[in-house]
Amino acid sequence: MLRNTSSGALPTAFRPRGPFSSQSGDVTYVNAEAVVREFHEALARSSDMAVAVAAITALTSVIRSSSASTVMGLEKELKDAANALQRCNDTAISLKAGCDLFLRYTTRTSALELDNFAMVKKKLIERGRHFADTSKRARAAIAEQGQRFIRSGFTVLCHGYSRVALAVLRKAVAAGTQFNVIVTEGRPDETGITTARALKDSGVPTSLVLDSGVGYVMEKVDMVLVGAEAVVENGGVINKLGTYQIAIAARAHSVPLYVAAESYKFARLYPLSQRDLPLERKQIDFGPLLPPQVAVDNPSRDFTPPAYISLLFTDLGVLTPAAVSDELIQLYS
Structure with missing residues (x-):
């Protein structure tokens, strides 16, 4: 079966400690409630907002507000945030697909090989925003394609x-x-x-x-x-x-x-x-x-x-x- 069977309980890594994340020693914690709230606020801002695009917007905010000091820490924050969003509705297929594609797009880049972590973070924010902007423009591109039929x-x-x-x-x-x-x-x-x-x-x-x-x-x-x-x-x-x-x-x-x-x-x-x-x-x-x-x-x-x-x-x-x-x-x- 293809059903997501993850429970609704928040694991330790989801303890709320800051706007989106905080760090204690070498461990970075994602504020699941803040991520989910950003997701719902994005949906509320426009009745035309797609669920997947709202999730992408929330994940981009996670990168921007991350307290991680390493690439591995930032990737973990994004994965934990994506898991938190999917717990909103574990049967929403488009929500999971949007999160998966965003993680692929933002983390599969040569920018991760840079020695300067601040520059890495900047590049990831740029890629996240580009992905979100491209997703928002998708509907207009499809309308242009389809109306000809x-x-x-x-x-x-x-x-x-x-x-x-x-x-x-x-x-x-x-x-x-x-x-x-x-x-x-x-x-x-x-x-x-x-x-x-x-x-x-x-x-x-x-x-x-x-x-x-x-x-x-x-x-x-x-x-x-x-x-x-x-x-x-x-x-x-x-x-x-x-x-x-x-x-x-x-x-x-x-x-x-x-x-x-x-x-x-x-x-x-x-x-x-x-x-x-x-x-x-x-x-x-x-x-x-x-x-x-x-x-x-x-x-x-x-x-x-x-x-x-x-x-x-x-x-x-x-x-x-x-x-x-x-x-x-x-x-x-």
Whole structure:
């Protein structure tokens, strides 16, 4: 199984002693509460802030405020801070992928070989900021790539609430493309209603369909556009529950399915079935008519195999599912 089974308890190395870290003898301690607080404040500053980018922002602050006096100490602080962030939600795949990529990018550099530690720290801060800035620009790059696939008169089917998918649609509107969108309801958290509201505000003709009505409307659809919680090693995606069945219906009707996803969501996971996904459930209330003896199975996400995906719109370019593994190797090498 791929689930992170780490406990929520903070080990000794996470004792709070300063803004982000403090040093006692040769041991550097990370203030987990401060790191997590910085993460939540970054999310609160903007409703468009992605979870992974908020984590990257918090980790950059750890470098800037580090009390470590050696490269090894600084690397340990970053790893401890990343672990603290992942404990916020140990099933959040994009959070873990963002932390892993940030650690790879900042610590795999020739700057670590410099004799002057102050210069090493300066270079790492620069790399951290560059990574954060690049991640923030990813959505705009994807929107530019993806909007070219939306033609005038198209009907686009969307599922769930994805900021990057919305960015693609808004970019197409800005380019003067006339199209309409069908949005699934997105139970149990009504993400489709949130998406429909955002599209209405952007002037896009939008209709809402029940999640169970996807097969019924698919014959009217020209393309499916979804986001992703994670893009995995074989080119498949993990996304909101229902994405897989939409992909099956799209393929049956020869409708292309496109995925919009930032490269910091590329995760080193290789699920072979739905059972391999980190388990996360959404609360749902069926009311008093459902007998209490009836079990409710309410996973929040599913896995769509690469065979059902036409293309992925990413900040690395427009990729086929087969190209994802090569990009993952480069990102993590």
